Amino acid sequence: MKKEISYERYQRQMILPGFGEEAQQRLSDARVLVIGAGGLGCPALQYLTAAGVGTIGMADGDMVSLSNLHRQVLFHTSDIGKNKAEVAAAHLQQLNPEISIMSIPENVNNQNLLQLLTGFDIVIDGTDNFATRYMINDACVLMNKILVYGAVSRFEGQVSVFNYPLKQEERSSNYRDLFPEPPKEDEVLNCADAGVIGVLPGIIGTMQASETIKLITGQGNPLVNQLLTFNAMTNQFFTMKVAAKKETVSLIPDTAAAFQATDYAWLCGASFQVSEIDAHTFDGLIGQHHIDVVDVREPDEIPLVSEFQHLRIPLTQIATASEQLKSDTVVVFCQSGKRSRQAAKLLSEQFGTTKSIHSLQGGILAWKTFCQTK
Amino acid sequence: MKTDILLFGQLAEQVGAKQISLEGFSDSETLIKALQQQYPVLSQSKYIVAINQEIISGNTALSDNSIVALLPPFSGG
Known part of the structure; x- marks a missing residue:
C-alpha cells in the first residue's frame, strides 16, 4: 500500500x-x-x-x-x-x-x-x-x-x-x-x-x-x-x-x-603498529609522575591545554627533539589522533623497546568530550 | 605557447598561489616535471590532473592557452 x-x-x-x-x-x-x-x-x-x-x-x-x-x-x-x-x-x-x-x-x-x-x-x-x-x-x-x-x-x-x-x-x-x-x-x-x-x-x-x-x-x-x-x-x-x-x-x-x-x-596507510589509548585510559594516566605527555600540534593550535602538565614538541620536530623525553612511558596527543599516530611511530622507531610509546586515540578533542560527559 | 595552471585545495597553500602561467610546454608530462622542479612540495603531494576541464590519466598534448588543473583528494566531512 x-x-x-x-x-x-x-x-x-x-x-x-x-x-x-x-x-x-x-x-x-x-x-x-x-x-x-x-x-x-x-x-x-x-x-x-x-x-x-x-x-x-x-x-x-x-x-x-x-x-x-x-x-x-x-x-x-x-x-x-x-x-x-x-x-x-x-x-x-x-x-x-x-x-x-x-x-x-x-x-x-x-x-x-x-x-x-x-x-x-x-x-x-x-x-x-x-x-x-x-x-x-x-x-x-x-x-x-x-x-x-x-x-x-x-x-x-x-x-x-x-x-x-x-x-x-x-x-x-x-x-x-x-x-x-x-x-x-x-x-x-x-x-x-x-x-x-x-x-x-x-x-x-x-x-x-x-x-x-x-x-x-x-x-x-x-x-x-x-x-x-x-x-x-x-x-x-x-x-x-x-x-x-x-x-x-x-x-x-x-x-x-x-x-x-x-x-x-x-x-590507506593507517595500520602501522602504534599503541593507541582511549580518552578514558588517558584520563587515568595524566598527572602520574613517570609519564611524559606531549602535545605534537603546532604552537598556535587551539584548544589550548591547561588542565595537565605536558611538553610541546610539534610533529615536525619530534624526531630531533626526543632528548626532551625522560620517562619510560610517553603519551603523545594532537587534535584528532592522526598526527600523534605518526609521532608515536617515529618515536617507536627511535626508541625501540626502551620506551613504551602511546598515542591518544581521537586526540585532545576526544579527551575534552570525555571530560564533558564523565 | 602559454599554459595556465590552477591549483586546488592544499596545493594552492603549499605552492603559495592559486594560479601560475608558464610558457613553452607542449605536453602534460614535461609540464608537471617542470612544476615539480620549481615547487618540490608537488612531488610529495597526491593530486590528479585535468586539462581543459577533462581529467587525464596518461601524458596528454597541450594546445595554446590550455588550462591545467591540479586537484588533490579531500577527505573531510
Whole structure:
C-alpha cells in the first residue's frame, strides 16, 4: 500500500513545472542511506527529510561533541555525548513524521556494509576519512548502488555522482576513476587537523541532497561522469569530466568475500603498529609522575591545554627533539589522533623497546568530550 | 605557447598561489616535471590532473592557452 502524501507539506515543490504528484511519489518510494551524520550528512539529511524521501537510513557510531556544532547544525548543545545517528533520527522525525527513519548507531565496516546497502537505492557519502570513502565506493560498485559523493577541506569542496547506471551493464565513473589508490595517512590532513569553515560542508552536503533529489525524480542533469569543485573564498565553481576507465575494475573487490577480506584502513596507510589509548585510559594516566605527555600540534593550535602538565614538541620536530623525553612511558596527543599516530611511530622507531610509546586515540578533542560527559 | 595552471585545495597553500602561467610546454608530462622542479612540495603531494576541464590519466598534448588543473583528494566531512 502506498503511503499517503501530504499535499500541503510538499505544496511548494509539487507546483514546480515537471514535478507534481509523480515526482513526489518517487521521493516517497525512494530509500536513501546517509553514511556519516556529520558536517555533510546533517544538511543532506535535513533536506531529504523535508523533501519527503520515504525511507532514510543513517549510520554513524560517533558521539556529538562540542567542536562538531559549528558545522553539524542538526545537533543541539544538549545532544553532546549522545550517538549522532540516534539524535539525528529523533530530530528528523520531528521535522517530518510521515517518513520512515532508520538510525544505525554504528560505523560502517567491511563486515556490515554490504548487508546494510541491500535496503537502499542511493547512498550519500558524508564520511571524513579515506579508508571509509574507498570502502563505500567499492561496496556501491559491487552492489550496483548509486553513490552521491561529497568531501571538503578548509574552504573547498567536491561533489560528484558515482556509479550511475547508463546502459545495460555499463555504469558511470566512480571514486577510483578519479583517485585510483588511497593516499597515505600523512599525505592529506583531515578536518580536525586542517580545519574547515562551518558553512562549507553545509553547502556541499546540501548539494549532495540536491543531486539525490534530481536522481530520484529524474530531473535536471546530475553530476554523472563529472566532478564539481567549489571554493567558498572565491565563489568559483569548476566542473571537470571524469571518464570511467577499464583498469579501475581490477582495483575493486569483485565478490562479497573479497570485499570483506579487504583491509581498507591498511590500504590507506593507517595500520602501522602504534599503541593507541582511549580518552578514558588517558584520563587515568595524566598527572602520574613517570609519564611524559606531549602535545605534537603546532604552537598556535587551539584548544589550548591547561588542565595537565605536558611538553610541546610539534610533529615536525619530534624526531630531533626526543632528548626532551625522560620517562619510560610517553603519551603523545594532537587534535584528532592522526598526527600523534605518526609521532608515536617515529618515536617507536627511535626508541625501540626502551620506551613504551602511546598515542591518544581521537586526540585532545576526544579527551575534552570525555571530560564533558564523565 | 602559454599554459595556465590552477591549483586546488592544499596545493594552492603549499605552492603559495592559486594560479601560475608558464610558457613553452607542449605536453602534460614535461609540464608537471617542470612544476615539480620549481615547487618540490608537488612531488610529495597526491593530486590528479585535468586539462581543459577533462581529467587525464596518461601524458596528454597541450594546445595554446590550455588550462591545467591540479586537484588533490579531500577527505573531510
